[in-house]
Amino acid sequence: MTVRIQTEVFDVGAELKALHAANPKIGAIASFVGLARDVNDGQSVETLRLEHYPGMTERALEDIIRQAQARWDVMQALIIHRVGLLAPLDPIVLVVVCSMHRHDAFDACRFLIDYLKTDAPFWKHEAGPGGAHWVDARASDDVARAAWVRATGKQE
Amino acid sequence: MKLQVLYFARLRDAVGRSSETIDAPPEVASVGQLRAWLAGRGSPWQEAFEQVRGVRSAVDQVMADDQAPLRDGAEVAFFPPVTGG
Numbered sequence: 001m002t003v004r005i006q007t008e009v010f011d012v013g014a015e016l017k018a019l020h021a022a023n024p025k026i027g028a029i030a031s032f033v034g035l036a037r038d039v040n041d042g043q044s045v046e047t048l049r050l051e052h053y054p055g056m057t058e059r060a061l062e063d064i065i066r067q068a069q070a071r072w073d074v075m076q077a078l079i080i081h082r083v084g085l086l087a088p089l090d091p092i093v094l095v096v097v098c099s100m101h102r103h104d105a106f107d108a109c110r111f112l113i114d115y116l117k118t119d120a121p122f123w124k125h126e127a128g129p130g131g132a133h134w135v136d137a138r139a140s141d142d143v144a145r146a147a148w149v150r151a152t153g154k155q156e
Numbered sequence: 157m158k159l160q161v162l163y164f165a166r167l168r169d170a171v172g173r174s175s176e177t178i179d180a181p182p183e184v185a186s187v188g189q190l191r192a193w194l195a196g197r198g199s200p201w202q203e204a205f206e207q208v209r210g211v212r213s214a215v216d217q218v219m220a221d222d223q224a225p226l227r228d229g230a231e232v233a234f235f236p237p238v239t240g241g
Binding site: 034050051052053055056059060081092093113116117118119120121122123124125134135136137138 | 162164165166169210214217218219233235236237238239240241
């Protein structure tokens with residue numbers, strides 16, 4: 001299980017290859033890549049700055065992975081999240097789950113990104129022709145997380 | 157009680173600093189009481205806690221609610237709702 005916070009770009013293909021290479025029992029890999037868009041809430045975005053809480057970020061992501069491991073067959077899990085200055089088209093986050101079968105991989109991967117959205121201490125600051133501002137949290141992210149709590153009947 | 161208080165993102169901008177070491181009086185025993193005490197010191201904390209909506213908190217790098225108890229030497233962070241991913 002790996003958590004990395006970095007400013008550098010990541011190579012999705014290389015990360016996937018490295019993650020399953022040592023284990024021939026892995027039969028499925030699901031991955032999610034989050035990208036920086038050039039528009040948000042109807043406003044043009046030129047740059048995106050990502051801030052985080054060093055120390056807590058790693059702990060929160062490791063805790064989220066532990067929660068996924070308790071629910072699904074997770075043979076490998078990887079979360080890479082970039083911080084610093086980004087621009088549209090740049091990848092921001094990579095979530096990968098390796099399992100024996102696809103349903104565990106898909107569900108655990110989606111769970112990880114849904115929980116990351118609400119529980120990991122990252123903040124986005126956008127700048128564009130309309131000015132610069134901190135991005136507001138979305139209620140839909142809380143709804144997505146709550147759906148997992150209802151689905152599994154577990155709070156933590 | 158000595159506490160290390162951290163501020164992030166919009167809240168840090170509003171407070172004008174990223175951290176401060178404080179010596180909290182005995183009546184400050186929980187996160188909620190600490191936030192009220194910080195805001196009670198006046199500007200800029202009062203305005204910052206009023207202006208930034210839905211402020212969240214963490215004690216020793218774990219999410220915590222207003223009832224969470226404090227210990228001497230704890231690291232207490234205040235921040236807006238998170239927006240990563």
